[in-house]
Amino acid sequence: MNQGENPPSGGGGGGPGGAPNTIFRAERYEPDFDGFAGKDLTPGPPIENYPFCSGDLNYDRMVDGADLAMILTNWDTSNQIADLNGDGLVDAADLGILFAGWGPCD
Ligand SMILES: [Ca+2]
Numbered sequence: 205m206n207q208g209e210n211p212p213s214g215g216g217g218g219g220p221g222g223a224p225n226t227i228f229r230a231e232r233y234e235p236d237f238d239g240f241a242g243k244d245l246t247p248g249p250p251i252e253n254y255p256f257c258s259g260d261l262n263y264d265r266m267v268d269g270a271d272l273a274m275i276l277t278n279w280d281t282s283n284q285i286a287d288l289n290g291d292g293l294v295d296a297a298d299l300g301i302l303f304a305g306w307g308p309c310d
């Protein structure tokens with residue numbers, strides 16, 4: 205199944221046409237849906253990356269120079285992509301988290 209395709213009928217819950225926990229239901233709205241008026245629809249980073257790998261900013265399962273470059277590029281900004289501790293500023297605290305997780309993710 206690919207993004208944008210409709211889930212098979214009867215899927216989920218182990219009933220006819222589906223195995224347990226294979227899909228979940230999500231509502232789709234057009235971009236001009238009234239409920240979106242005035243909202244920032246810019247996609248954010250993944251909500252959860254399992255298993256979590258602290259310092260892996262580009263989600264390649266390695267904490268390395270590419271992640272370090274993202275910290276430095278976003279230094280002294282509020283870019284949440286590189287704000288590892290979520291305090292609203294990319295600074296030395298985030299750099300410390302990155303170095304603490306340096307290397308391959310478990
Ligand atoms: Ca990485």
Ligand SMILES: [Ca+2]
Pocket residue numbers: 287288289290291292293294295297298
């Ligand atoms: Ca921070």
